[in-house]
Amino acid sequence: xxxxxxxxxxxxxxxxxxxxxxxxxxxxxxxxxxxxxxxxxxxxxxxxxxxxxxxxxxxxxxxxxxxxxxxxxxxxxxxxxxxxxxxxxxxxxxxxxxxxxxxxxxxxxxxxxxxxxxxxxxxxxxxxxxxxxxxxxxxxxxxxxxxxxxxxxxxxxxxxxxxxxxxxxxxxxxxxxxxxxxxxxxxxxxxxxxxxxxxxxxxxxxxxxxxxxxxxxxxxxxxxxxxxxxxxxxxxxxxxxxxxxxxxxxxxxxxxxxxxxxxxxxxxxxxxxxxxxxxxxxxxxxxxxxxxxxxxxxxxxxxxxxxxxxxxxxxxxxxxxxxxxxxxxxxxxxxxxxxxxxxxxxxxxxxxxxxxxxxxxxxxxxxxxxxxxxxxxxxxxxxxxxxxxxxxxxxxxxxxxxxxxxxxxxxxxxxxxxxxxxxxxxxxxxxxxxxxxxxxxxxxxxxxxxxxxxxxxxxxxxxxxxxxxxxxxxxxxxxxxxxxxxxxxxxxxxxxxxxxxxxxxxxxxxxxxxxxxxxxxxxxxxxxxxxxxxxxxxxxxxxxxxxxxxxxxxxxxxxxxxxxxxxxxxxxxxxxxxxxxxxxxxxxxxxxxxxxxxxxxxxxxxxxxxxxxxxxxxxxxxxxxxxxxxxxxxxxxxxxxxxxxxxxxxxxxxxxxxxxxxxxxxx
Amino acid sequence: xxxxxxxxxxxxxxxxxxxxxxxxxxxxxxxxxxxxxxxxxxxxxxxxxxxxxxxxxxxxxxxxxxxxxxxxxxxxxxxxxx
Numbered sequence: 001x002x003x004x005x006x007x008x009x010x011x012x013x014x015x016x017x018x019x020x021x022x023x024x025x026x027x028x029x030x031x032x033x034x035x036x037x038x039x040x041x042x043x044x045x046x047x048x049x050x051x052x053x054x055x056x057x058x059x060x061x062x063x064x065x066x067x068x069x070x071x072x073x074x075x076x077x078x079x080x081x082x083x084x085x086x087x088x089x090x091x092x093x094x095x096x097x098x099x100x101x102x103x104x105x106x107x108x109x110x111x112x113x114x115x116x117x118x119x120x121x122x123x124x125x126x127x128x129x130x131x132x133x134x135x136x137x138x139x140x141x142x143x144x145x146x147x148x149x150x151x152x153x154x155x156x157x158x159x160x161x162x163x164x165x166x167x168x169x170x171x172x173x174x175x176x177x178x179x180x181x182x183x184x185x186x187x188x189x190x191x192x193x194x195x196x197x198x199x200x201x202x203x204x205x206x207x208x209x210x211x212x213x214x215x216x217x218x219x220x221x222x223x224x225x226x227x228x229x230x231x232x233x234x235x236x237x238x239x240x241x242x243x244x245x246x247x248x249x250x251x252x253x254x255x256x257x258x259x260x261x262x263x264x265x266x267x268x269x270x271x272x273x274x275x276x277x278x279x280x281x282x283x284x285x286x287x288x289x290x291x292x293x294x295x296x297x298x299x300x301x302x303x304x305x306x307x308x309x310x311x312x313x314x315x316x317x318x319x320x321x322x323x324x325x326x327x328x329x330x331x332x333x334x335x336x337x338x339x340x341x342x343x344x345x346x347x348x349x350x351x352x353x354x355x356x357x358x359x360x361x362x363x364x365x366x367x368x369x370x371x372x373x374x375x376x377x378x379x380x381x382x383x384x385x386x387x388x389x390x391x392x393x394x395x396x397x398x399x400x401x402x403x404x405x406x407x408x409x410x411x412x413x414x415x416x417x418x419x420x421x422x423x424x425x426x427x428x429x430x431x432x433x434x435x436x437x438x439x440x441x442x443x444x445x446x447x448x449x450x451x452x453x454x455x456x457x458x459x460x461x462x463x464x465x466x467x468x469x470x471x472x473x474x475x476x477x478x479x480x481x482x483x484x485x486x487x488x489x490x491x492x493x494x495x496x497x498x499x500x501x502x503x504x505x506x507x508x509x510x511x512x513x514x515x516x517x518x519x520x521x522x523x524x525x526x527x528x529x530x531x532x533x534x535x536x537x538x539x540x541x542x543x544x545x546x547x548x549x550x551x552x553x554x555x556x557x558x559x560x561x562x563x564x565x566x567x568x569x570x571x572x573x574x575x576x577x578x579x580x581x582x583x584x585x586x587x588x589x590x591x592x593x594x595x596x597x598x599x600x601x602x603x604x605x606x607x608x609x610x611x612x613x614x615x616x617x618x619x620x621x622x623x624x625x626x627x628x629x630x631x632x633x634x635x636x637x638x639x640x641x642x643x644x645x646x647x648x649x650x651x652x653x654x655x656x657x658x659x660x661x662x663x664x665x666x667x
Numbered sequence: 668x669x670x671x672x673x674x675x676x677x678x679x680x681x682x683x684x685x686x687x688x689x690x691x692x693x694x695x696x697x698x699x700x701x702x703x704x705x706x707x708x709x710x711x712x713x714x715x716x717x718x719x720x721x722x723x724x725x726x727x728x729x730x731x732x733x734x735x736x737x738x739x740x741x742x743x744x745x746x747x748x749x
Binding site: 047050078079080083084087114115271272273275276277279283284 | 680703
C-alpha cells in the first residue's frame with residue numbers, strides 16, 4: 001500500500017450475542033426514523049443508517065436490514081446517498097426472500113443509464129419487486145430492438161423501458177417550415193417510434209414504457225418559442241401530445257417532460273454531465289427519474305396503493321377539534337393556515353374523484369369528529385367522500401387493521417397520513433406493510449410530501465376508477481342489508497342481481513388487465529398478464545376468455561371477475577380465475593361456472609381442470625374448486641392443488657344472478 | 668472541520684470505506700475504485716458538500732495523472748474564496 005494512503009485501524013469485530021440482536025434492531029429502527037425525518041428536508045442522516053445496516057449485515061440480521069432498507073429508499077434521496085443504499089442493496093440481495101417472478105427490465109437509451117438502472121432496481125426492491133435490469137452500452141437503442149442477434153433478444157424482457165430524451169428526436173423541423181410541414185414531421189416522428197414499439201411488442205410481447213420528451217432549457221425564439229410552428233419547443237409539445245393520443249395500450253408513456261419541468265429546466269439539463277459522461281439529466285435528478293419509472297413498472301404489476309387513511313386534527317384542519325371546538329379549528333378563508341388546509345382537502349378530494357379510496361383513522365369521539373364533516377361550512381371532504389370512518393380511542397395500528405378488513409383491502413395497499421411523528425413511528429413498527437410518509441410541520445408542504453412517493457400511480461383510468469368510492473360505500477350498505485335479511489338466499493334474491501358475461505373485448509380489455517394486475521385475494525393462480533397478453537388470448541381460438549360485469553339494485557359493481565382458460569384437446573384448463581373482493585359470497589362463481597360449462601359443452605370438451613397456487617394472500621380460495629364440486633386430483637408439498645370436473649356430470653346450482661346483454665336486455 | 672477532513676468524509680461516503688486517510692499526495696490511482704464512473708459520484712458529492720461548482724474542463728482534468736488530493740483541495744479553496 002502506498003504510504004500516502006494509510007488506513008485507520010477499526011479494531012477486531014466483536015461476536016454478536018442475542019442481546020446484541022435487540023440492540024441492533026433498535027439501532028436500525030432509530031436510524032431509519034432519523035433518516036426519514038431528515039431526508040425530505042435535505043438534511044441527510046444516511047451515513048448513520050448505512051453504518052447500522054452494515055453492522056446488521058455483519059451480524060447476519062438480513063431480514064431486519066432488508067425491511068429497513070426497503071423503507072429507507074425514497075424518491076427524495078440525494079444521488080450520493082442513493083448510491084450508498086444501492087451498494088447495501090447489492091450485499092443484501094442474495095439474502096432476500098424475493099418473489100419468485102422476476103421482472104426483467106431492459107433499459108435502452110442513447111445516453112448513459114448505468115446509474116439510472118441501478119436506482120430503478122433499488123426502487124423496485126423497495127416496492128417488493130425482484131427486478132433484473134439489462135442495460136446495454138449507450139447509443140444502441142434502435143439496434144437492440146431491430147437486430148435479432150442483440151443482447152436484448154437473449155435477455156427477453158417483460159418490461160422494455162425506452163429512456164429517450166429530446167436529443168433522440170429524429171424529424172426535427174426547420175425554422176422556416178410551415179404548419180403543414182411540421183404536422184407531417186410530427187406524424188413521421190410518431191411513426192418512427194411506433195415501429196420500434198411494434199417490433200418490440202411482436203418480438204418480446206412485453207410491456208413498453210416510453211419516455212415522452214423533456215425540453216432543452218434554451219429557446220431559439222425566446223418568448224415566441226411556443227407560437228412559432230417551426231420551433232423546437234413547439235415541436236416537442238406536439239410530439240408529446242401525439243404520444244399521449246397515439247400510444248397503443250401496450251405502451252405506457254412516461255412523462256419525463258413533467259419531471260424536467262418540476263426540476264427546473266436549467267437544473268435538469270445541467271450540460272456539464274451530458275458533455276462529460278452523457279448522463280441524460282443532472283445526476284441529482286436521476287434518483288427521482290428512476291423512482292418515477294419504477295413506479296410505473298410497479299403500478300403495472302398491481303403494486304400501487306389503493307387507499308389513503310387520514311388522521312384528522314392537524315392533518316385535515318389546524319387545531320384539535322375535541323379541545324377547541326368546531327368554531328375554533330383553523331379551516332377556511334380568513335387565515336392563511338386555514339386556507340392551506342382547504343387547499344390540501346381539495347387535493348385529497350381530487351384523488352378520491354379519480355379512484356383513490358379515502359378513510360379516516362383518528363383519536364377522537366366519533367360524533368365530535370363527524371360533526372366537522374357534516375356541519376363545518378368550509379370542509380371540502382364530506383362524510384360520503386370517506387369510505388370508512390373510524391374515530392375512537394383505540395390504538396391506530398388496531399384501527400388500521402380494522403379499516404383494511406372492512407374495506408377488504410390488504411394492509412400493503414394502504415397509506416397512512418398523520419401529522420404526529422409518534423403515531424407514524426409506532427405504526428411503522430407495528431404494521432410494516434402500511435406506508436407511512438413523513439409530513440412536514442407546515443401544512444402547505446403536505447401535498448408535495450405525499451406526491452413525491454407516487455403511491456397511487458395508474459397506467460390507465462377507467463370509469464370504475466372514477467366511481468370507486470360510490471361502490472365501496474354501496475358495499476357497506478349491502479352488508480347492512482345482509483344482516484337484516486332472513487336467510488342468505490332471501491338476501492341474495494333481494495339484491496336483484498344481473499350480469500353481463502362474455503369474452504374479453506375492446507371495451508373490457510383495459511379493466512380486465514387492471515384486475516389481473518391487482519387481484520390478490522380471490523385469485524386462484526395469481527398469474528399476471530399485461531394488456532397485450534390479454535388481447536392476444538382474446539384473439540387465440542385455443543383460449544376461452546370470460547369477464548363478468550355485475551349489477552344489483554344498488555347500482556353497478558363494474559367488471560368484477562375474469563376467467564382465462566386454455567383448450568387442450570378435450571380438456572379445458574383454467575389458467576386464471578379471479579374476482580374482486582367487493583362481490584364475495586354473491587354466487588358469481590356459480591354463475592360463471594354455469595356459463596363455462598355451457599361453453600365447454602358447445603365445444604365438445606370433456607373435462608374442466610382447475611388449479612390453486614397458494615400465496616400469502618389467497619387463502620380465501622383454497623377450497624374454491626371443492627365448493628364448486630370439482631374433485632381433487634393432485635396436491636404438491638407446497639399446497640399447489642389440481643382439480644377436475646367432468647362436464648357431463650355437472651348439474652346446475654342455485655344462482656341468483658340473471659344474465660343480461662350488454663345493452664341491459666334479458667338474455 | 669478543515670477542508671481536508673471534510674473531503675475525507677466525502678471519500679468515506681462515496682467509496683463506502685471509513686478507513687481511507689487522505690493526504691495531499693494521494694492520487695486517484697491509490698484510492699481503490701476511483702474510476703470514471705465513481706469520479707462523477709465524487710464530483711457530485713464534493714459539489715454538494717462544499718456548495719461549489721466545477722467547470723466542465725476541471726471535472727475532466729481532476730482525473731489526470733498529475734493531479735492529486737492536494738490539487739483538488741487547492742481548487743476547492745480557490746472556489747470557496749471566490
